[in-house]
Amino acid sequence: MQRSWVVLAGGIAVAAAVIAIVMSAVPGAAPSAGLLKPDDPVVVAQGRQIYESQCAACHGADLAGQPDWQKRKADGRLPAPPHDETGHTWHHPDAVLFDLTKLGPAKMIGDPTYQTDMPAYEGKLSDDEIVAVLSYIKSTWPQPIRDRHDRMNAEARQN
Numbered sequence: 001m002q003r004s005w006v007v008l009a010g011g012i013a014v015a016a017a018v019i020a021i022v023m024s025a026v027p028g029a030a031p032s033a034g035l036l037k038p039d040d041p042v043v044v045a046q047g048r049q050i051y052e053s054q055c056a057a058c059h060g061a062d063l064a065g066q067p068d069w070q071k072r073k074a075d076g077r078l079p080a081p082p083h084d085e086t087g088h089t090w091h092h093p094d095a096v097l098f099d100l101t102k103l104g105p106a107k108m109i110g111d112p113t114y115q116t117d118m119p120a121y122e123g124k125l126s127d128d129e130i131v132a133v134l135s136y137i138k139s140t141w142p143q144p145i146r147d148r149h150d151r152m153n154a155e156a157r158q159n
């Protein structure tokens with residue numbers, strides 16, 4: 001009688017430990033968790049400053065991008081797309097946005113001959129600054145778009 005109780009208690013302790021390990025192994029289990037921190041006001045404020053000094057000249061102070069952004073210019077390059085909900089920035093998970101900003105499109109797609117006006121920010125912005133500016137961009141999206149982006153991140157992490 002007493003012995004089986006001990007075995008049962010031991011079993012519960014093991015089960016609890018297994019659950020704790022499994023949960024700690026999936027740090028991004030909550031859908032809102034990701035590389036970007038759109039809910040952190042300090043990060044977002046820093047990101048806004050970086051956006052205004054580094055990105056707004058092309059992507060627009062209001063994040064609306066350049067006119068006719070889907071049509072290539074005479075030089076064959078694309079205009080700067082919007083970062084608001086009318087663009088496709090939010091169609092990419094955090095890691096893609098981070099790499100694109102850090103490495104630039106040519107390196108990102110592995111085609112060094114790709115002609116683009118989008119600079120690579122490696123060496124110009126730190127990783128934290130890149131996260132901050134992208135967090136600011138995400139913080140401006142309407143909640144349904146942010147929710148969809150969170151779900152995309154969760155799916156991207158499973159791959």
Ligand code: HEC
Pocket residue numbers: 050051054055056057058059077078079080081087088089090092097100101105115116117118119121133134
């Ligand atoms: C000199 C103009 C210019 C500046 C400055 C600039 N961009 Fe861009 N950006 C572009 C262009 C042009 C594209 C389209 C890329 C292409 O040619 O395929 C782009 C594309 C992007 C994309 C991909 C968007 C998508 O819909 O796929 C992201 C993300 C991005 N830029 C982030 C930034 C961030 C963050 C900054 C500031 C730190 C910045 N850009 C500064 C011109 C610029």
